[in-house]
Amino acid sequence: MTIEILLLAMVAAFLGLRLYSVLGKRTGHEQEHMPRNIDPKANERQSGDDAKPHVPDIMPTPTVAPSLVYDSSAESGMREIINADRNFDVSRFIEGAQAAYGMILEAFWKGDKDDLKSLCDEDVYESFAAVIDAREERGEILENQLVRIDGARISAAEYNRPMARITVQFDADIAxxxxxxxxxLIGGSLSDAAETHDIWTFSRDLSSADPNWILDETDEV
Incomplete structure (x- = not known):
């Protein structure tokens, strides 16, 4: 319990540093796209890997009504996940998913393959790594910033014993x-942020002692 609380504090500190500066909105300018439409693959993960994003699910009683954080289409899957893991908390999952979103974007922009490897499954990691390699070949450097996350909502959920998969739509402003x-400068501006809508799916083996969720699919609206 103490380790999970410490990890949650670290996640909160990360968000405080990276998610809440305001640079304004804009209607369009080019930015490098994240890899999309990656086939889901639920890999077995080793326990005790603290480098993976910890999506906290400590308290059994949600602090936010579930209807506010997931669509009705996800209700059946969410009930199955909650029944399978009595310690799972929906609102804490959303908090952790937002933290993971920022961490993965930051690692991708910086070309930090080590962090990406610990945060994503093999297929997603390989797709990200290929884009990073191509960018480095062109001699390009990204200085993107996640200005803020305007919303995060669960749009789908499923439980195929022992794997749970939860899909989250993120609405964010990115410079x-x-x-x-x-x-x-090749393109873009830090004073002009673009509205972005990403759909990411996280997975976890609920039979594992490892509490971490990993990214196993990405898409966009």
């Missing part, structure tokens, strides 16, 4: 800047 290896 995108691309530079060449000499630091010259």
């Amino acid at each position: 995108a800047v691309i530079k060449d290896k000499e630091g010259n």
